[in-house]
Amino acid sequence: MRLAFIARRALPQRRHLGLVLAAVLAATSTPTAAVAATPLVSVVPARSVGFDGLVYASAYAGSTVYVAGSFRNAIVDGRSVPRKRLAALDARTGQLLPWAPATNGTVFAMTAFGGSLYVSGKFTTVAGQPRAGLAGIDLQTGAVGSLRHTVTGEGRALAVGGGRLFLGGEFSAVDGRAARNLAAFRLADGARDTAFTSGADKEVKALTVAGSRLYVGGSFHRLNGADGTVRLAALRLADGKVDTTFRPATPYGVMALTVAPDTVYAGLAGPGGRVAAYRPDGGLVWSSVTDGDVQAITYLDGTVYAGGHFTVACPQRSRTATSWCPADLRTQPKLAAWNAGTGALLAWNPKSNGKWGVLTMDANPALRRIAVGGEFTTFGGADRPHFAQFSAPCPYGCGGRSGSRAG
Numbered sequence: 001m002r003l004a005f006i007a008r009r010a011l012p013q014r015r016h017l018g019l020v021l022a023a024v025l026a027a028t029s030t031p032t033a034a035v036a037a038t039p040l041v042s043v044v045p046a047r048s049v050g051f052d053g054l055v056y057a058s059a060y061a062g063s064t065v066y067v068a069g070s071f072r073n074a075i076v077d078g079r080s081v082p083r084k085r086l087a088a089l090d091a092r093t094g095q096l097l098p099w100a101p102a103t104n105g106t107v108f109a110m111t112a113f114g115g116s117l118y119v120s121g122k123f124t125t126v127a128g129q130p131r132a133g134l135a136g137i138d139l140q141t142g143a144v145g146s147l148r149h150t151v152t153g154e155g156r157a158l159a160v161g162g163g164r165l166f167l168g169g170e171f172s173a174v175d176g177r178a179a180r181n182l183a184a185f186r187l188a189d190g191a192r193d194t195a196f197t198s199g200a201d202k203e204v205k206a207l208t209v210a211g212s213r214l215y216v217g218g219s220f221h222r223l224n225g226a227d228g229t230v231r232l233a234a235l236r237l238a239d240g241k242v243d244t245t246f247r248p249a250t251p252y253g254v255m256a257l258t259v260a261p262d263t264v265y266a267g268l269a270g271p272g273g274r275v276a277a278y279r280p281d282g283g284l285v286w287s288s289v290t291d292g293d294v295q296a297i298t299y300l301d302g303t304v305y306a307g308g309h310f311t312v313a314c315p316q317r318s319r320t321a322t323s324w325c326p327a328d329l330r331t332q333p334k335l336a337a338w339n340a341g342t343g344a345l346l347a348w349n350p351k352s353n354g355k356w357g358v359l360t361m362d363a364n365p366a367l368r369r370i371a372v373g374g375e376f377t378t379f380g381g382a383d384r385p386h387f388a389q390f391s392a393p394c395p396y397g398c399g400g401r402s403g404s405r406a407g
Helices: none
Strands: 055-061 064-069 073-076 079-082 086-090 107-113 116-121 134-138 151-161 164-174 182-186 204-210 213-218 232-236 254-260 263-268 273-278 284-290 294-300 303-308 335-339 358-364 369-374 387-391
Touching: 055 116, 055 369, 064 107, 064 116, 064 369, 107 164, 116 164, 164 204, 164 213, 204 263, 213 254, 254 303, 263 294, 263 303, 273 294, 273 303, 294 369, 303 358, 303 369
Parallel strands: 055 107, 055 358, 107 151, 151 204, 204 254, 254 294, 294 358
Antiparallel strands: 055 064, 064 086, 073 079, 107 116, 116 134, 116 151, 151 164, 164 182, 204 213, 213 232, 254 263, 263 273, 273 284, 294 303, 303 335, 358 369, 369 387
C-alpha cells in the first residue's frame, strides 16, 4: 500500500487476469529476457471508446478486447451507449462492438479460453440468466453458457489450465459447500472439481497458469494448508498439490501476476509497492520499488508493464526484496515499464491520473498491444475515461483473427 494508511475495503481490486502460456518453466533455468528485444509501446494511447465507471478486468481474444467492471455505459464520441458492466471492442480500431450481455453487479475478473469468456464478481444475473458470481459467456454471440454455480463471497481472479477453470477471491463456499478462497471447475462439464486440492486461509488476488503450474498470489499465509506458501506459491495442475520446487520468499502481498519464459513477475503491495521477478525455483531475480500498490502487470516483447496507484518509481533495482530504492525516485504516475531481465526502469511514461489509477492490464502479442483499465480518466492530459490501449510498431504486420460482432 501507499506509505500513508489506506483502508482495506477502499481499494478497488483488479484481478489480473494473466496470459495462459504454453512454455514449460524448468526449475533450474535462468532468465532469458535480458533486454527489451523490440520497441516499447507508444506513450500515446490509441483511439478507443471509454467508459463511465471503473474497469476492473480486461482480456484479449484474437482481435477483440473484452472489458468488465462497474460501468453502465460506453462513451462513444461523447455519447453514452448502454453496456452494463461488460463490453467488447475491436482491438485494432478501438471501436465498440455489438456484443453486450449485461450483469446486475460488478465484474471483477475475466479470462478468455476456447469460445468462452469466463467472468466472476458481485452479480447474480448475466444477460437475464441466474448466475451467482460465476458465468461463462459465448465470445461471439454473448449467450450465457451452462456453467452455473453459487459463489458465497466475491471472485477476484480467474485462470484456465489443465482442463480446469480456476477461481480465486474472497469467498467461503460454492453451491453451499465449503470452498475457501480458491476453487477448480472442470471445463468438460462445468462441475466443481473437488479432486483438485485447493484452498487458502486469506484472499487470493491473482492467478496465472504456465506449463504444469498454477501460480497463486494474494494475502494468504497458507495455501492448501502447507508451510512455505506465504503470499505466492504454485500448485501442480495434475492434482492441486503444492509444487515444492517453487519456493519464493515474498515479503508483501501479491496483487497481480504474469509469466514469461523462465520468469514469474508479480505486482506487490508493501511499504509503497514493488514489481518483482522470480526464477522457476522461486529465487528472486530483481525487485523494484514504487510508492503505491502495483495492482496490474503484463509482459510484452521483453518488457514488463505494470500499473497501480503509485506516483513515482525507482530507476534502479533494489539490493534485496525489502530494501528501499538506492536512487532518487522518478515521477511515474500510475504506469511504468521495466526491462524484464535486468529490472531497470525504462523511459516510458504515459502520465495517467486518478487516486487508484490502473486496475487491470493484458497483452496481445499478435497485435503488439496492451490494454489498460482502471479508475483513471486521462493520459498526458488527453481524455481516456477508464480504458486505453497502447500499441508498438508491427514491422511485418500484426496478426489476430476477426473480432466478435454479434450481440
